[in-house]
Amino acid sequence: MAEAKHWYIIAYDIRCPKRWRRAYKLLQGYGESLQYSIFRCWLSQRDREKLRWELEKILTEDDRLLLTGLCNRCVERMQHCNRPESWPTDEEGHRIL
Amino acid sequence: MMVITNDSIAQQATLRVSALHAFAYCPRLFYLEEVEELYTQDAAVFAGRRLHVELEKQEDEAWEELFLESEELGLRGRVDALRTRDGNTIPYEHKRGRSHRDEHNQPQAWESDRLQILAYACLIETVLQVPVAEGRIRYHADNVLVHVPLNEAGRQTVQTAIAQARSLRASLYRPPVTENERLCARCSLSSVCLPEEARLAHDREWQPVRLFPQDDDRQIIHVLEPGSSVGRTGDQLKITRRNQPIEKIPIRQIGQVVLHSFSQISTQALHFCSEQGIGVHFISGGGRYLGSFDNRHGSIQRRIRQYGALSQPETCLELARQLVICRGQGQRKFLMRGQRGKDPVPEALQQAIHQMKATLKQVNKAPALETLLGLEGNLAALYFGALPHLIGDQVDPLLQFDGRNRRPPRDRFNALLSFGYALLLKDVMNSILTVGLEPALGFYHQPRTQAPPLALDLMEIFRVPLVDMTAMASINRGQWEVQADFEVRGVQVWLSDTGRRKFVDLYERRKAESWKHPVTGYSLTYRRLLELEVRLLEKEWSGEGGLFGQLVIR
Numbered sequence: 279m280a281e282a283k284h285w286y287i288i289a290y291d292i293r294c295p296k297r298w299r300r301a302y303k304l305l306q307g308y309g310e311s312l313q314y315s316i317f318r319c320w321l322s323q324r325d326r327e328k329l330r331w332e333l334e335k336i337l338t339e340d341d342r343l344l345l346t347g348l349c350n351r352c353v354e355r356m357q358h359c360n361r362p363e364s365w366p367t368d369e370e371g372h373r374i375l
Numbered sequence: 376m377m378v379i380t381n382d383s384i385a386q387q388a389t390l391r392v393s394a395l396h397a398f399a400y401c402p403r404l405f406y407l408e409e410v411e412e413l414y415t416q417d418a419a420v421f422a423g424r425r426l427h428v429e430l431e432k433q434e435d436e437a438w439e440e441l442f443l444e445s446e447e448l449g450l451r452g453r454v455d456a457l458r459t460r461d462g463n464t465i466p467y468e469h470k471r472g473r474s475h476r477d478e479h480n481q482p483q484a485w486e487s488d489r490l491q492i493l494a495y496a497c498l499i500e501t502v503l504q505v506p507v508a509e510g511r512i513r514y515h516a517d518n519v520l521v522h523v524p525l526n527e528a529g530r531q532t533v534q535t536a537i538a539q540a541r542s543l544r545a546s547l548y549r550p551p552v553t554e555n556e557r558l559c560a561r562c563s564l565s566s567v568c569l570p571e572e573a574r575l576a577h578d579r580e581w582q583p584v585r586l587f588p589q590d591d592d593r594q595i596i597h598v599l600e601p602g603s604s605v606g607r608t609g610d611q612l613k614i615t616r617r618n619q620p621i622e623k624i625p626i627r628q629i630g631q632v633v634l635h636s637f638s639q640i641s642t643q644a645l646h647f648c649s650e651q652g653i654g655v656h657f658i659s660g661g662g663r664y665l666g667s668f669d670n671r672h673g674s675i676q677r678r679i680r681q682y683g684a685l686s687q688p689e690t691c692l693e694l695a696r697q698l699v700i701c702r703g704q705g706q707r708k709f710l711m712r713g714q715r716g717k718d719p720v721p722e723a724l725q726q727a728i729h730q731m732k733a734t735l736k737q738v739n740k741a742p743a744l745e746t747l748l749g750l751e752g753n754l755a756a757l758y759f760g761a762l763p764h765l766i767g768d769q770v771d772p773l774l775q776f777d778g779r780n781r782r783p784p785r786d787r788f789n790a791l792l793s794f795g796y797a798l799l800l801k802d803v804m805n806s807i808l809t810v811g812l813e814p815a816l817g818f819y820h821q822p823r824t825q826a827p828p829l830a831l832d833l834m835e836i837f838r839v840p841l842v843d844m845t846a847m848a849s850i851n852r853g854q855w856e857v858q859a860d861f862e863v864r865g866v867q868v869w870l871s872d873t874g875r876r877k878f879v880d881l882y883e884r885r886k887a888e889s890w891k892h893p894v895t896g897y898s899l900t901y902r903r904l905l906e907l908e909v910r911l912l913e914k915e916w917s918g919e920g921g922l923f924g925q926l927v928i929r
Contacts, residue, residue: 307610327421372883
């Protein structure tokens with residue numbers, strides 16, 4: 279059970295502002311918001327399943343959710359094809375403030 | 376020794392049905408969860424819960440969720456779904472995985488699932504007073520429905536299992552790892568139980584499969600600026616600094632928060648960190664380790680075992696010898712590395728290496744802790760005496776080093792070492808608290824000041840690779856500004872703000888480097904090794920010893 283982690287893009291459409299707010303707050307605990315309703319998260323399988331479960335409790339039939347894993351190559355290409363600020367890269371194991 | 380009897384309590388409390396499921400899977404898993412209160416949820420657990428939420432939404436019929444408890448039976452549990460089919464009450468259980476296949480390739484329930492559904496059936500019978508003829512399990516992966524009839528034999532199985540589980544819950548003895556190692560690969564607690572390492576301890580020929588997580592890549596946040604404050608907003612930590620934009624960090628990306636000097640942390644943030652298993656540590660402005668926020672829950676069984684083992688003088692002596700050898704060899708190997716590329720090799724360096732070898736030979740025969748302390752003192756004197764020879768000639772004389780001194784450090788090199796050891800102590804404490812041991816009860820260092828002896832013990836293993844080597848390498852690379860990075864006040868020398876920032880960075884980078892563990896044979900980053908080493912130490916007194924204190928640099 280070595281915990282490999284991967285990048286995920288999470289995008290959603292939520293019809294009701296109340297549920298939207300709950301989902302938004304939840305996702306902020308997992309990753310960073312790139313654009314409105316688009317998050318990127320660095321998750322292990324365990325985190326991913328936990329997040330899916332927690333989202334499932336919030337969302338209803340009307341809502342849309344897209345959760346997609348990215349391979350390393352995808353991430354490289356993401357940096358290549360887009361504006362530099364769309365995929366910030368400063369992943370360090372520590373931060374000094 | 377005081378014996379704590381919790382029989383009466385254990386007899387009263389009912390068992391969860393899911394604990395019975397764990398018991399049927401592996402008694403050790405049951406023990407770790409129920410008695411030692413270690414509970415980690417893996418991906419499968421959450422996937423299972425999501426299945427239940429999804430099923431709830433799909434169901435047209437009213438979804439009944441029942442919480443039942445029976446003192447008579449000694450069980451409690453939440454029944455997933457209760458249906459009435461042709462006048463019979465039938466409990467249903469949904470499983471995400473596949474069913475078991477018998478020799479005719481017919482779908483069957485797994486043994487643990489069978490026990491679980493039978494237990495629910497018995498519980499319903501006892502509490503609701505309705506006859507239950509069978510339970511059903513739906514396996515969603517291969518989409519089959521398995522019927523499990525409840526007969527006399529089934530009731531008997533449940534009762535036997537409850538009795539066995541209860542007596543195990545009352546015992547102080549942790550069951551051995553299961554013989555079926557395939558169970559471990561799918562077990563949510565394998566990184567805590569370390570079954571492969573336990574097998575290796577009994578059989579050195581064993582080829583361990585790596586079950587210990589490779590890395591914890593959650594960030595370590597150092598708050599260096601005084602006047603900063605750490606708060607909570609939603610699921611994020613909010614860090615406010617003077618004249619700086621507010622920084623928000625998702626909580627799941629954080630592993631530790633280290634507050635240097637006088638930074639604030641709000642009670643809300645502290646509660647939140649504790650809830651999420653994030654270490655909170657305090658280091659003084661002068662670079663001394665002050666303490667950590669203790670967020671251990673439960674784990675009392677582990678500490679009772681620790682008290683039991685470490686109140687035996689022989690056990691302590693044995694572990695202490697191993698520790699002194701580990702550290703001494705590490706120091707010696709580091710000096711030997713320093714010989715490389717030096718021509719001619721300084722006489723004093725060669726001599727120290729030679730003498731250390733002789734001293735190390737005596738360690739195994741040391742009859743008492745006092746003798747060991749003496750030997751360790753000799754080793755340290757030899758080591759620090761020879762260490763200046765490892766500093767390159769081009770290095771500024773102000774960074775030269777002439778013997779270890781501390782409280783306060785009197786030269787720049789010692790200032791680096793002292794600050795490094797404070798950071799290391801913080802990390803060792805973090806691992807001890809994560810594992811749930813008692814830092815105040817060690818085996819080598821004697822309790823004197825408020826410094827926790829067990830942390831001081833464990834620190835010995837990592838001093839050379841994490842601090843000494845980092846400091847030496849950075850000095851030889853010329854990374855230090857003699858004036859800007861240090862503050863000299865009379866005889867005392869401290870790191871300045873920029874110096875501290877630089878050293879924290881160097882140290883954290885060093886911790887992210889990986890190293891192949893000499894016994895288990897797989898490589899891990901130093902940050903993982905810190906935790907692994909504490910877990911291996913805990914195994915020393917659980918009958919699975921022999922792996923602790925083997926980390927010696929090559």
